[in-house]
Amino acid sequence: MTATQIPTEGTQAEPSEAPQRRPRPRRRGRLAAAVVALVAVGGAGVAITDPMNKWTDNEASATTATDSSTSLAKVTQGTLSSRTQEDGTLGYAGSYDVINNVDGTATKLPAVGQTVSQGEALYWVDGKPVILLKGAATPAYRELSRGMEGADVRQLNAALVELGYATKDQIDPDSDYFSRQTRWALMELQDDVGLEETGKLSLGQAVFMPQDEVRVTKVEALRGGKAAPGSSVLQVSSTKRQVTVELSASQQSDVAVGDKVSITLPNGKITEGVVSSVGKVATEADGKTTIDVRIKPSDPKATGQLDQAPVQVSIVSETVKDVLSVPVEALLARAGGGYEVEVVSADGTHRLIQVKTGLFDDAAGTVEVTGAGLQAGQNVVVPGT
Numbered sequence: 001m002t003a004t005q006i007p008t009e010g011t012q013a014e015p016s017e018a019p020q021r022r023p024r025p026r027r028r029g030r031l032a033a034a035v036v037a038l039v040a041v042g043g044a045g046v047a048i049t050d051p052m053n054k055w056t057d058n059e060a061s062a063t064t065a066t067d068s069s070t071s072l073a074k075v076t077q078g079t080l081s082s083r084t085q086e087d088g089t090l091g092y093a094g095s096y097d098v099i100n101n102v103d104g105t106a107t108k109l110p111a112v113g114q115t116v117s118q119g120e121a122l123y124w125v126d127g128k129p130v131i132l133l134k135g136a137a138t139p140a141y142r143e144l145s146r147g148m149e150g151a152d153v154r155q156l157n158a159a160l161v162e163l164g165y166a167t168k169d170q171i172d173p174d175s176d177y178f179s180r181q182t183r184w185a186l187m188e189l190q191d192d193v194g195l196e197e198t199g200k201l202s203l204g205q206a207v208f209m210p211q212d213e214v215r216v217t218k219v220e221a222l223r224g225g226k227a228a229p230g231s232s233v234l235q236v237s238s239t240k241r242q243v244t245v246e247l248s249a250s251q252q253s254d255v256a257v258g259d260k261v262s263i264t265l266p267n268g269k270i271t272e273g274v275v276s277s278v279g280k281v282a283t284e285a286d287g288k289t290t291i292d293v294r295i296k297p298s299d300p301k302a303t304g305q306l307d308q309a310p311v312q313v314s315i316v317s318e319t320v321k322d323v324l325s326v327p328v329e330a331l332l333a334r335a336g337g338g339y340e341v342e343v344v345s346a347d348g349t350h351r352l353i354q355v356k357t358g359l360f361d362d363a364a365g366t367v368e369v370t371g372a373g374l375q376a377g378q379n380v381v382v383p384g385t
Contacts, residue, residue: 069384072344073327077376080325080361080368082318083262084254086245088295090265090309092215093242098122098234101140102130102204106227110216113307115239118212119163121193123234125204125227129193133159135208144201148178155208156201160185162212204229211238217307241303243273243295245313249282252291255315261295262363263303264312271302275315320359325366330380331357341369342381350381 108124116122121129135155144153158173160166165185183199190197195205218235221227243263247255259275279291295313297303331339332352340354358368 070381071384072379073330073382075324075326075343075369075374075376075378075380076366077322077324079319079321080323080359080364080366081316082359082361083314083316083363084251085363086247086293086313086315088243088245088263088311088313090241090243090263090303090311091307092217092237093240093294093296094211094238095217096209096211096214096236097232098207098209098236099139100125100130100204100221100227100231100233101207101229102126102202102227103229104227106221106223106225106233109219109221109223110234112216112219114216116214116216116236118159119189119193122207122214122236123221128195128205130204131189131193131195131206132214133206133208134162134210134212135159136210138208140201140203140206140208143203144178146178146180146183146199149176151176152208153178153182156186157182160189163189165189209236213239215239241297241300242276243297243311243313245293245295245315246283246290247279247293249289249291252278254317255293256317260316262314262316263295263297264314265303266306266309266311267304269302272298273313274298314363318359320368323358323368324370324374324376325361325368326355326380327382328360328365328367329382331355331367339369341371341374343374344379344381 102125104126106123106125107127108121110116110123116132118132118134120132122132123130133156135152135158137151137155140152142152144156154174154176156178157171157175160182161168161171161173165188166181170181171179171185186201187197187199190199214236215238216234217237219233220235221231221233227233243261255275255278257275257278261273261275263271263273265271273295275293276296277292277294279293282289282291284290293315326341330341332341334340334354338354339357340352342350343353344350353371353374355369355371355374358370360367
């Protein structure tokens with residue numbers, strides 16, 4: 001941009017400097033501070049240094065002195081997104097306590113980070129395995145045997161069918177009745193895991209968890225120590241990858257379930273995700289009031305296996321499609337308020353077009369604009385590098 005500009009007819013001359021953005025109505029998903037950092041333009045057009053400064057409306061054509069170089073960028077048409085940038089923690093979804101219900105000595109315990117699937121042993125008491133079964137309706141609280149009914153029986157039936165010890169024709173997984181087929185299927189499971197084939201599920205012989213596979217996050221019992229009924233033996237999580245963001249409670253309306261995000265991993269790679277939940281209960285700590293925002297990675301394998309790893313999260317909270325946009329640095333502040341851009345025609349002619357701004361894509365450093373005569377493919381002047 002030249003240091004001295006000859007304005008078009010009816011336009012007041014303005015110093016060529018980076019424009020200061022006026023306060024705009026708050027849009028969902030834009031942080032106030034994000035507007036301040038103008039992102040350098042990349043891939044927005046081929047730069048041309050110090051274009052000839054030729055003006056329309058019969059003004060004299062002239063080349064004026066410059067204090068800094070300028071470049072050209074393209075007016076583009078497409079999709080823009082508004083984002084919030086937040087710190088997050090990559091780990092695993094869910095946290096569950098494994099409560100022991102059998103009296104004895106802990107003889108074998110899993111290691112932290114180990115995964116255990118439904119139908120396998122979580123730990124051992126007095127040399128006997130305590131197996132994992134999927135069930136979220138109720139924890140184990142009684143012995144189960146033929147003829148009994150209840151929500152615990154229903155989740156046992158469902159687990160036996162899911163494990164392949166019976167078909168849906170043999171056992172209805174929604175049935176809450178302990179049938180003869182339930183007994184036979186349970187005996188096969190007991191045989192496979194090394195338990196006595198009683199056809200009864202003794203209290204403490206299995207632990208019901210809402211996941212069909214868990215990951216051990218903490219071992220609370222001691223090998224060789226007392227495993228008392230009612231004590232917590234292990235802490236586990238699911239094996240599903242999750243990113244948690246502690247978002248300022250004042251920004252709760254900035255994000256919503258289904259918002260798309262970009263996750264920058266510790267190794268610098270970027271993977272996509274979706275907001276799965278937005279907390280409604282605020283937590284206060286260290287003078288900050290926050291809510292938990294949970295994010296499900298779209299490609300869990302791309303996140304690796306790190307637990308409690310710091311990540312950067314860019315949350316897409318608003319999107320507009322098929323709009324014109326220019327680099328934020330192309331905006332020129334008008335003396336009476338608002339903005340304009342300097343358009344360069346194919347013949348090198350310069351002219352100023354007044355524009356209205358819309359959505360700011362702070363991550364890309366672009367802004368939605370509308371203005372009479374503005375079209376996709378036109379060149380606009382931006383500061384040089």
